[in-house]
Amino acid sequence: MSEPISALNHASYDGIAKVEESGLQGMITVRGNLSDKVLAKAVKDATGQKVPGQREAFVEGDTGVCWMSPDELLVLVPYAELNAKLAAMTDALSGVHALAVNVSDARAVFRVSGNSAREVLAKLAPVDLSPEAFQPGQIRRSRLAQVAAAFWMDDTDTFRVVCFRSAAEYVFELLKVAAQPGSEVGVY
Amino acid sequence: MLVLTCPYCGVEAEETELSAGGEAHLKRYGPGSSDDEFHDYLFMRENPKGVHFERWRHSNGCGKWFHAARCTQTLEVFGTYSAQTTEPPKEVKNAISAKRPGWSWRGHS
Numbered sequence: 001m002s003e004p005i006s007a008l009n010h011a012s013y014d015g016i017a018k019v020e021e022s023g024l025q026g027m028i029t030v031r032g033n034l035s036d037k038v039l040a041k042a043v044k045d046a047t048g049q050k051v052p053g054q055r056e057a058f059v060e061g062d063t064g065v066c067w068m069s070p071d072e073l074l075v076l077v078p079y080a081e082l083n084a085k086l087a088a089m090t091d092a093l094s095g096v097h098a099l100a101v102n103v104s105d106a107r108a109v110f111r112v113s114g115n116s117a118r119e120v121l122a123k124l125a126p127v128d129l130s131p132e133a134f135q136p137g138q139i140r141r142s143r144l145a146q147v148a149a150a151f152w153m154d155d156t157d158t159f160r161v162v163c164f165r166s167a168a169e170y171v172f173e174l175l176k177v178a179a180q181p182g183s184e185v186g187v188y
Numbered sequence: 189m190l191v192l193t194c195p196y197c198g199v200e201a202e203e204t205e206l207s208a209g210g211e212a213h214l215k216r217y218g219p220g221s222s223d224d225e226f227h228d229y230l231f232m233r234e235n236p237k238g239v240h241f242e243r244w245r246h247s248n249g250c251g252k253w254f255h256a257a258r259c260t261q262t263l264e265v266f267g268t269y270s271a272q273t274t275e276p277p278k279e280v281k282n283a284i285s286a287k288r289p290g291w292s293w294r295g296h297s
Contacts, residue, residue: 054197054198055197055198055199068250069196069197069249069250069251069252070196070197070250070252072250126201126202126204126205128200140199141197141248141249141250142199142201142205142248142249143204143205143248148247148248
């Protein structure tokens with residue numbers, strides 16, 4: 001078997017913030033009725049987290065769960081455990097009208113960290129990223145320049161960005177330009 | 189700039205995060221309807237200067253369709269509401285009446 005590699009294989013860039021492609025991340029899209037107890041238990045068993053409310057993200061390291069829409073969650077699990085977790089989830093959800101699909105290799109994940117991380121993202125997304133409006137624990141689906149992306153904060157200086165794998169190189173270039181040395185705006 | 193609040197994810201989404209989906213509350217006429225009805229459904233659209241109802245999709249967000257009531261002249265937004273309805277809800281109509289007394293749109297007022 002060939003080794004799976006992530007979209008940009010840990011490419012990184014240092015500017016006013018550090019931009020890294022964070023490597024393989026297990027990701028499962030779950031669609032269904034989010035108030036369903038069976039679904040909640042399947043999510044809890046896979047991640048140890050409860051079902052997030054509107055725009056919430058409960059993520060620790062590479063395990064967690066993010067709210068994507070009123071009927072969609074993104075479940076994050078370590079890449080190595082993906083098949084086992086997905087099988088358990090599919091099994092648990094067999095009796096309800098719900099769907100769990102492995103989307104790991106269809107996505108790319110970036111980490112943007114540093115004092116100016118907020119600024120780097122704010123240059124690219126039409127989103128209020130001031131500390132009053134956006135905090136760890138929240139997720140926002142929006143666009144980065146011309147492509148769709150979702151991001152949340154791991155801590156006050158670190159963002160994690162998820163985009164389609166086919167747009168990974170574009171997003172990396174965008175983040176690099178936004179993180180160029182000397183390009184601080186100083187709003188946040 | 190047009191800013192609409194997505195009723196599904198609660199985000200105040202700026203226009204570039206959304207896709208416009210044309211006029212709201214069209215009644216579809218298909219097989220069995222008269223040629224005139226089908227013609228009107230296909231081609232006849234409102235083009236008001238003032239209060240208008242539209243469909244929008246939060247395409248770079250939660251991906252859901254929703255409805256918006258706004259003024260085409262000032263870009264003032266009166267309200268956004270769920271896509272699962274065939275006519276504007278009362279509170280949206282009231283919000284419009286408060287700002288644009290005497291408005292009417294395709295038989296709604």
